[in-house]
Amino acid sequence: MRPRPDDIFVCAFPKSGTTWIQHIVHQLLAMGYVSPMIEGPDAASVEAMESPRILKSHLTYADIPKGGGAKYIYVCRNPKDCLTSFYHHHRTWEHYEFEHGDFDVFFDLFMDGRISFGDYFDHLNSWLESIEKQEENILFLKYEDMLVDLPSAVVQISNFLEGKAAEIVKDEKKLDKIIEASSLASMKMNQNRWFSNIYFQPIHRDKFIRKGGSRDWKNHFSLEQSERMDERFRQRLTASAAGGWWKKEMAWEGGQNENAGEPRMAML
Numbered sequence: 001m002r003p004r005p006d007d008i009f010v011c012a013f014p015k016s017g018t019t020w021i022q023h024i025v026h027q028l029l030a031m032g033y034v035s036p037m038i039e040g041p042d043a044a045s046v047e048a049m050e051s052p053r054i055l056k057s058h059l060t061y062a063d064i065p066k067g068g069g070a071k072y073i074y075v076c077r078n079p080k081d082c083l084t085s086f087y088h089h090h091r092t093w094e095h096y097e098f099e100h101g102d103f104d105v106f107f108d109l110f111m112d113g114r115i116s117f118g119d120y121f122d123h124l125n126s127w128l129e130s131i132e133k134q135e136e137n138i139l140f141l142k143y144e145d146m147l148v149d150l151p152s153a154v155v156q157i158s159n160f161l162e163g164k165a166a167e168i169v170k171d172e173k174k175l176d177k178i179i180e181a182s183s184l185a186s187m188k189m190n191q192n193r194w195f196s197n198i199y200f201q202p203i204h205r206d207k208f209i210r211k212g213g214s215r216d217w218k219n220h221f222s223l224e225q226s227e228r229m230d231e232r233f234r235q236r237l238t239a240s241a242a243g244g245w246w247k248k249e250m251a252w253e254g255g256q257n258e259n260a261g262e263p264r265m266a267m268l
């Protein structure tokens, strides 16, 4: 496919908040819910879409179609919650044939990168390169920051998109409406809207926006698994911009599923 100057790519390792960003971008551009995953349909149907196109992808930075002035929003989430969310995703969607799958089995598959879209750390490291290169057309966001301060994230995205999107948030009422519609509670409603033209059938469509928040991994990981992930994090990310991230979210000490439910509404 050929990127266009007004294309907006929403990119992430699976289960990092892709749908959340898509939903916010849709509203900022006052567009419907159509932002196909480019790995899904054939190039011709993506080519046939009218501009501006909002396109979802789980590809690495190396593999994502680049050029033409397109914009890219990358969202990442700590690997422990990402793994946990992806485990539930595998149990929910029929095509994985993992409905009764075991967490320990999935943990090892994730650690070995033997899952769709491969190794979490390869993926994140590939996109972190864009920070080092100071690429101007890439906005880098963390899922956990959005949990804490959703309004700032919405404004950040709108400023990055410029034009109509940047204008819309100047209207306080419209901004409030977008924030409210992007809360976990709002997005949990009517979950079929995300799947209007989907080609795979999930077993339970209403479980896609599942629980939200961080530290749900504490309900699943053993201490040994937690330490294995911490060690992998040290090996793969210490030298990167992400080296100091997610200390609280990934610590063994602390509760389960903190920040679940509604994000705090910080003052703008």
Ligand code: PPS
Pocket (backbone or CB within 6 Å): 012, 013, 014, 015, 016, 017, 018, 019, 020, 081, 084, 085, 086, 088, 089, 182, 183, 184, 185, 187, 208, 209, 210, 211, 212, 213, 216
């Ligand atoms: S996918 O299948 O890769 O596109 O999934 P993705 O959209 O990247 O990630 C799904 C997880 O994001 C959570 N989510 C949210 N959390 C907080 N607030 C809002 N508004 C929100 N919208 C989506 C969703 O619940 C999935 O996480 P888990 O931990 O499984 O609940």
